[in-house]
Amino acid sequence: MNESMSQGFFKVPDPVNEPVLSYAVGSKERKLLQQALQAALAVQVDIPMYIGGEAVRTEHQIAIRPPHAHKHVLGYYHYGDKSHVQAAIDAALKAKEAWEGLPWEERAAIFLRAADLIAGPYRYKLNAATMLGQSKNAFQAEIDSACEIVDFLRFNVRYMSEIYAQQPPVSPRGSWNRVEQRPLEGFVFALTPFNFTAIAGNLPTSAALMGNVVVWKPANTQVYAAHVLMEVFREAGVPDGVINLIYTDGPEAGEVIFKHRDFAGIHFTGSTAVFQQIWKTIGENIHRYRSYPRIVGETGGKDFILVHRSADVKVAATAIVRGAFEYQGQKCSAASRVYIPQSLWPELKDLIVRDVESFKVGPVDDFTNFINAVIDEKSFDKLAKYIDAAKQDSDAEILVGGTYDKSEGYYIYPTVIQAKRPDYVTMCEELFGPVLTVYVYEDGKWGEILEVIDNTSIYALTGAVIARDRYAISEATHALRHSAGNFYVNDKCTGAVVGQQPFGGARGSGTNDKAGSMINLLRWVSPRTIKETFDPPTDYRYPFMEEK
Numbered sequence: 001m002n003e004s005m006s007q008g009f010f011k012v013p014d015p016v017n018e019p020v021l022s023y024a025v026g027s028k029e030r031k032l033l034q035q036a037l038q039a040a041l042a043v044q045v046d047i048p049m050y051i052g053g054e055a056v057r058t059e060h061q062i063a064i065r066p067p068h069a070h071k072h073v074l075g076y077y078h079y080g081d082k083s084h085v086q087a088a089i090d091a092a093l094k095a096k097e098a099w100e101g102l103p104w105e106e107r108a109a110i111f112l113r114a115a116d117l118i119a120g121p122y123r124y125k126l127n128a129a130t131m132l133g134q135s136k137n138a139f140q141a142e143i144d145s146a147c148e149i150v151d152f153l154r155f156n157v158r159y160m161s162e163i164y165a166q167q168p169p170v171s172p173r174g175s176w177n178r179v180e181q182r183p184l185e186g187f188v189f190a191l192t193p194f195n196f197t198a199i200a201g202n203l204p205t206s207a208a209l210m211g212n213v214v215v216w217k218p219a220n221t222q223v224y225a226a227h228v229l230m231e232v233f234r235e236a237g238v239p240d241g242v243i244n245l246i247y248t249d250g251p252e253a254g255e256v257i258f259k260h261r262d263f264a265g266i267h268f269t270g271s272t273a274v275f276q277q278i279w280k281t282i283g284e285n286i287h288r289y290r291s292y293p294r295i296v297g298e299t300g301g302k303d304f305i306l307v308h309r310s311a312d313v314k315v316a317a318t319a320i321v322r323g324a325f326e327y328q329g330q331k332c333s334a335a336s337r338v339y340i341p342q343s344l345w346p347e348l349k350d351l352i353v354r355d356v357e358s359f360k361v362g363p364v365d366d367f368t369n370f371i372n373a374v375i376d377e378k379s380f381d382k383l384a385k386y387i388d389a390a391k392q393d394s395d396a397e398i399l400v401g402g403t404y405d406k407s408e409g410y411y412i413y414p415t416v417i418q419a420k421r422p423d424y425v426t427m428c429e430e431l432f433g434p435v436l437t438v439y440v441y442e443d444g445k446w447g448e449i450l451e452v453i454d455n456t457s458i459y460a461l462t463g464a465v466i467a468r469d470r471y472a473i474s475e476a477t478h479a480l481r482h483s484a485g486n487f488y489v490n491d492k493c494t495g496a497v498v499g500q501q502p503f504g505g506a507r508g509s510g511t512n513d514k515a516g517s518m519i520n521l522l523r524w525v526s527p528r529t530i531k532e533t534f535d536p537p538t539d540y541r542y543p544f545m546e547e548k
């Protein structure tokens with residue numbers, strides 16, 4: 001058991017956002033990234049699970065293929081079963097006491113080192129893995145697998161120290177009131193999505209930073225970059241067993257984890273349907289657990305941009321095309337429904353269609369491509385089905401795009417649908433791809449359109465208003481206060497930055513515990529209040545009972 005104690009009130013380094021490199025033609029970073037891509041394409045990597053520090057290999061190996069070039073094999077990962085889930089839980093619980101007893105500044109140092117390793121020597125390797133495994137262009141990888149994960153790590157260390165510094169303001173004379181932030185009793189399950197390497201890295205590390213031990217299962221389509229993250233965590237000094245990385249079927253992992261007495265919490269990001277299923281399962285098993293588990297989930301969205309008749313059309317067009325199509329619309333924050341006033345529609349339509357027609361579509365190693373492939377065949381087929389339906393439907397018209405091709409990679413060409421009804425299916429359901437639906441409203445129906453936006457979907461993740469009229473901005477900000485957890489004025493609805501816009505939505509979009517904030521870290525601790533009395537009473541009688 002580690003019984004060492006902190007010997008000072010340490011101040012952690014002031015966090016600053018990791019600068020986004022440009023990858024401009026001729027730049028040093030462009031050359032280094034191209035070298036990293038070539039190196040990754042030249043070999044086939046063997047990816048084991050990591051349980052208690054051991055690299056675990058199985059007979060069941062699965063090929064990893066770039067979504068934009070699915071005939072190429074990047075490597076193989078070893079797929080586990082229930083026995084590996086159980087082994088990961090056992091390893092986590094074994095590591096718990098020593099990790100929990102380590103002074104907090106040592107935990108801080110490990111994750112600050114991880115941040116510097118990613119910002120420095122691992123930057124291009126992790127970006128290349130994200131580009132190839134998840135089909136992101138260089139810029140989209142840079143803001144994710146370099147900058148956002150580095151920001152998560154650095155800012156979370158700062159938030160942790162601020163949480164520990166929060167103490168009861170009053171200790172009356174003769175006593176001392178203090179609060180300690182205990183890690184949860186048991187282990188945390190981090191279940192992570194395909195679309196952001198930063199989120200995959202943040203969900204296990206935020207819980208581990210607060211002294212918890214973790215079982216981490218990434219999405220099968222994000223394993224390639226998850227493996228590089230694990231390499232960084234190990235090199236940074238995360239002790240064996242503190243973060244256990246397994247590759248298994250999600251529901252199979254759930255069957256072991258959600259029945260375990262020591263299951264202390266889930267840190268989830270992914271789809272709403274999966275999160276709701278998990279919540280139900282936890283409810284059904286509630287009698288099994290030692291404590292009430294923490295359930296933290298950031299889930300789907302049907303994010304909107306509302307254009308007011310006072311808007312600058314160029315600002316609106318840019319916010320719409322970037323918000324909807326960067327990373328093929330596979331951001332939970334991506335704009336997928338847009339409301340445009342009749343008076344601006346002819347001009348805006350031309351600008352949007354012109355921009356979308358100008359997008360270059362193709363693989364990630366050609367840096368001139370703005371759009372790459374969608375994540376897998378399942379997503380491709382789903383998107384193709386919605387596009388085909390829109391082609392047939394009298395309530396919809398395809399303005400640009402509407403084609404797809406999976407012969408080499410899973411390419412869905414950026415598509416804009418005009419819906420004749422505000423409740424047309426692609427205005428309501430999360431599609432998670434490069435398909436945007438526009439509804440044109442009468443200028444005089446501004447008040448009605450605010451209500452429509454608020455009531456159209458079960459989600460409330462991100463949204464934006466584009467306007468110059470301050471009354472319109474104020475009205476939309478108020479009327480849509482529950483429609484989005486991240487609201488933007490005259491900007492796209494994507495691209496939240498850690499330390500600037502804490503991220504998360506409510507309603508069907510999640511528990512809104514704001515990734516990259518103190519609010520999130522507070523979910524991974526269980527405070528204990530300690531009152532110490534220096535001169536305790538020695539007689540039960542109240543003074544007024546004393547006889548003269």
Ligand SMILES: NC(=O)c1ccc[n+]([C@@H]2O[C@H](COP(=O)([O-])OP(=O)(O)OC[C@H]3O[C@@H](n4cnc5c(N)ncnc54)[C@H](O)[C@@H]3O)[C@@H](O)[C@H]2O)c1
Pocket residue numbers: 191192193194195196199217218219220249250251252254269270271272274275277298299300301331332333430432461503504505509510
């Ligand atoms: N709100 C946010 O911050 C945020 C951020 C990123 C992504 N997302 C959402 O994530 C979704 C896309 O990611 P995805 O496709 O990886 O999500 P997903 O729900 O399919 O998968 C998320 C994780 O859950 C696992 N899983 C899937 N089904 C499971 C089950 N039945 N039981 C247990 N585990 C299961 C997956 O293997 C993966 O690790 C979108 O809906 C998007 O909006 C939300």
Ligand SMILES: N[C@@H](CCC=O)C(=O)O
Pocket residue numbers: 195196330331332333493494495496497503
């Ligand atoms: N932080 C990202 C959202 C990640 C969701 O997939 C953004 O704001 O665009």
